[in-house]
Amino acid sequence: MLCVNIDRTVLAGEISQEGGGVTNSADAGTGSDAARTRRRYRQLRRAELEAQTRLRITEAAMKLHGTVGPSRTTVTAVAEEAGIQRGTVYRHFPDEDALFRACSMHWLSLNPTPSPEAWVEIEDPSQRLRRALAELYHWYQRNQRMLDNVFRDAPLVPALKPPVEGLQRQLSAMHATLMRGRRQRGRRRARVGAAVGLAVGFGAWSSLVRENGLDSAEAVDLMATMVSAAGAQ
Template identity: 55%
Template sequence: MNEQQRSTKSRPYRMRKRAELVDETILRITEAAVRLHTTLGPARTTISAVAEEAGVTRLTVYRHFADEQQLFAACTQHWAALHPSPDASAWAQVPPVQQRAQRALTELYAWYRENAQALLLFARDRGALPAAVRDTAAAMDAAYG
């Protein structure tokens, strides 16, 4: 069998496993950024610290996130997915207005209590963030309320 015949019978290469590894790396980087943003604050989180926390190099972080703005957006979206705000539409189903208000306030206070540290760090650091990241933060505020 010659070389050409052999190559046509070989199975085609698919990057499925490689794509899975890339996705896992992106998730590790994003989760590392979330951990650092919610413990140190976004302004004190460096790309080097994210890389170290994720167990990758700075180059790997930049390979997947071209700049701080992209990393911040991914981090914010991931955090918001893990900590969705209470669903106000569920409160409409509660009949008496007092019970509705009590349920709404109970859920809101619980959400803010659970997320207080992250929210305080973000508010503290907002002015110190690069302009592009502040713009992304404003867009995220508009999207998530």
Template identity: 40%
Template sequence: MSEAKRTYRMRDRAKSQEETRKKIVEAAMHLHEEVGPRATTISAIAERAGVQRLTVYRHFPDETAVFQACTSHWLSLNPPPDPGDWADIADARSRFKAAISAFYGYYSRTDRMWTAAYRDVDEVPALQQPMAEIAAFLKSVGDDLIAALDPKGSNPALAATVRHGLQFATWADLESQGLSEKEKAGLVMDWLTGTERN
């Protein structure tokens, strides 16, 4: 076999393997959203991807590796709000409102996955590290907003309101009560105003 043919076959094989890997990751991603991480088995992923269980294990040594790849892929398709989008807003309250509006719009678009992830996180060890990273991100966003709203750090109620407002669970509770995205953000701003008056 010529060197050119060997190179072509190796390239073709690598492309096929990458396509198979992508099918597995997307199958896991859709199952996590539809039935939840807890109910997503390797067998179910293999069936959804149209491959054998052994093929899944050839690409991913364990469930944690599948979850890491799935999380990375899903976040690349659904990146969380970028704090840089509101960092230049001089007024701290307006900055907070922009952040809340961005997160609530994001939660609205990605509701199914976050609902499943938060529901199952305590029972799925492979999910705990990615969710801890999301929690750290939200904490960082909250810290920056709190520092702008309360530079002296003298208002713990304000800090608690900012952190509570940023949580998916807060959005989900307000969503269950039928509030629009604008109404949700407005209510959180009213909470903030209440803490500033105390």
């Protein structure tokens, strides 16, 4: 009797004969898995590089918005700042709106506005106002260059309309929080509301601190006194 010793892995797989050779399906499966793994790795690596390029473009645009301003930021300048070709910018951001939207979202993620939710816990409206203005004026101080450029260029660049409107909505939410618990009614409440609206604006901080030489703490005191006087009349 002729005895043939067959390996278990061969016995478990399908045996095919091609040109006198024997192929083990288990080995073929292993090769296929390895190919899929390599392909998956290449896909992940390509996606990672694409994300890095997109971030470089976004940060380049953000830097230019904060220096020369949005209206003077060109695709050519963004490409040069990011160290890529113009076509690469368009491949990631087909139009100005897409680029400005990504830039605004990235900038706000790095520079979030103060949250009025923390102020709600302060029952005294006057103390709440002082806390809010201190945080807001610090934010204005830190981001004044970008805010100057954005507000200056907003009438010239339609793509700036959504982020500017978004900031205005945030200021409106702050205003509503700062009006909570105030007992004034009628025209007196209207005066208080107007004073609070003036106090939270970037223009008020800019006028008091940059144009008239107050520090932020003095600006907070002055605005808080103004709001208090508006409610007392």
